[in-house]
Amino acid sequence: MKRSHFIGIDVHCQFCEIAVINAAGKVVQRERCATTIPALLAVLKTVPRPCSVVIEEGPMAGWLWRSLHVEVDSMVVSEPRRNRLIAKEGDKDDDLDAEKLAQLHRGGFIKEVHQVASPEQVVFKQLVALYHHRVLQRVREAHRITHLFRQHVVIIREKAYVAPEDRPALLARLPANGTLRKLFQWTWSTYNGLVRHEEKWRQRLVQMAQKVEIVRRLEELPGIGWIRAATLYVYLDAPGRFRSKEALWKYMGIGLERKHSGNGPELLGVPRRTHRLLKSTILGAAMSAIVQGNNPFADLHRRWLERGLSSKLARRNVARRLAATLWGLWKNSSAYHPDWVGVAGTASAAVKVSR
Secondary structure, eight states, rough: OOOOEEEEEEEEEEEEEEEEOOTTTEEEEEEEEEHHHHHHHHHHTTSSSEEEEEEOOSSSHHHHHHHHHSSSEEEEEEEEHHHHHTTSSSSSHHHHHHHHHHHHHHHHOOOBOOOOOOHHHHHHHHHHHHHHHHHHHHHHHHHHHHHHHHTOOOOOOOGGGSSGGGHHHHHHTOOOOHHHHHHHHHHHHHHHHHHHHHHHHHHHHHHHHHHHHHHHHHTTSSSSOOOHHHHHHHHHHHGGGOHHHHHHHHHTTTTTEEETTTTTEEEEESSSOOOOOHHHHHHHHHHHHHHHSSSHHHHHHHHHHHHHHOOHHHHHHHHHHHHHHHHHHHHHEEOOOGTTTTTTTTTSEEEEEEO
C-alpha cells in the first residue's frame, strides 16, 4: 500500500515555495517555481502518488484550486486564521511556511475554505461583490456629507439631500460663506457620481440574476428581492456543503455557539466571527418579510412576540426559518409553498416537485 505525501505550497505573486513531506512527517523534497500552472504541474508530477496539496486562502487561491485540483488526489485551500497560532510559532521564512502548512495538513489541523468550481460563477460572485462595494462607497460619502453638516449644527440624514431640489434649502441653513457652500457642492458632485454608478451596477446585477434559475426561485420568498437572492446564491454557492441547517445558520452568523468550561454554566450565543454580508442579507430579508406582512414569516414573528420573545430574538428566529426554507428548496430542487412554513416536523417550506 502506498503511503501518502503531503505538499505545502506557499504562494507568492512571482514564485511559489513547495515542501513535500511523507506520511512520517519527514521533508523529502523542496522546490521553488514560478507562479504559473505549467511550472507547478511540472513539480507536482515529480511527487509520488497518492499526494495531497494544501495552500492558504488568498487572492490567487481560487485560480490555483480550479487549475490544479483535478491533477492531484486531493487539494485543500486552508483558512489562514486557523493556522496562525501554530504556523507562526518559532522561525519564519517561505521554506518553513510551506513545510508547516504541509505538517498541519498531515495532522488534520486544516480548516478547509470552500472554492467556487465554475468560472462563470466566479464572475457572477465578483459582480455581486463589486455591487456591494459600490454601495459601501456611496454610504461612506453620505456619512462624510452628513458629518460635515453636523459640524455646522445642521442635523440631517442622507435622505434629506438625495433629491437635488432639496439641497438649496440645506445650504441656506449653513453660515454665509461662499467657500463652505462650494465645498458641499463638490462633495455632492462626488456623491451623485457614486449614486449613478451604484444604480448601473444594480441594473447589471439584476439582469444577470434574472437569468439564473435558482435565483429566480429564491426571489419568490418573502423579503428576498433580486439583490438578496443573488447575494445568497453566490456566497452559499452549493447547499450540499452544509451538513445541516444548524451548520448553515452558524455560517450565516445567525446560529448558536455553545461555550462551557469546568463546572461553569453553559453559554449560548451567536458567533462573533462570521460572514458579515450573508448575516446582514438574511437579517435584512427577515425584517423585510416582517414589515411586508401577509406571509407566514410575519405570522411567526407575531406569535413569537406574543410568547414574550424580544423583537431582536424574534427577528433572528425568522431569519433562521427563512434560511432553512431557502436551503431546503435549493437543496431538494423544490418549490416554495407558504403553507409549509412553521409546520412541525418540516425543515423547510418546500414542496418537492419535478424540475
